[in-house]
Amino acid sequence: MYGLGTVQAWNTVTIHTRVDGQIEKIGFKEGQIVKEGDLLVQIDPRPFQAVLDQAVAKKGLDEAQLENSRCDLSRFKAGVPRLGCRANRGISRVPRPVRTTVRRLAKREQ
Numbered sequence: 001m002y003g004l005g006t007v008q009a010w011n012t013v014t015i016h017t018r019v020d021g022q023i024e025k026i027g028f029k030e031g032q033i034v035k036e037g038d039l040l041v042q043i044d045p046r047p048f049q050a051v052l053d054q055a056v057a058k059k060g061l062d063e064a065q066l067e068n069s070r071c072d073l074s075r076f077k078a079g080v081p082r083l084g085c086r087a088n089r090g091i092s093r094v095p096r097p098v099r100t101t102v103r104r105l106a107k108r109e110q
Contacts (some may be wrong), residue, residue, distance in 0.1 A: 021044055023041055027042065058108070059109060066098065069097040069101055
């Protein structure tokens with residue numbers, strides 16, 4: 001067939017990303033027919049892995065702080081009857097780190 005004119009695709013699609021990142025690989029060629037589930041673009045996973053690793057490390061730190069705070073609390077509670085009322089003033093401050101760390105861990109779990 002010979003003739004002058006323009007060609008227009010039946011369907012076109014605009015692709016939007018969910019995340020930003022450096023493109024490592026493009027899985028299609030211009031004009032290629034793609035199906036649902038086909039790899040279109042592969043983004044460099046290293047920045048996302050670094051953020052995940054930091055979050056896991058921070059969670060471990062928070063869990064260790066929680067365990068230390070709980071140990072301090074139990075140690076202070078065990079010592080209060082022997083020390084008298086001067087120690088009672090200090091005991092009221094000990095549960096705060098435990099509550100704070102529990103809240104921080106719960107927020108990270110969401």
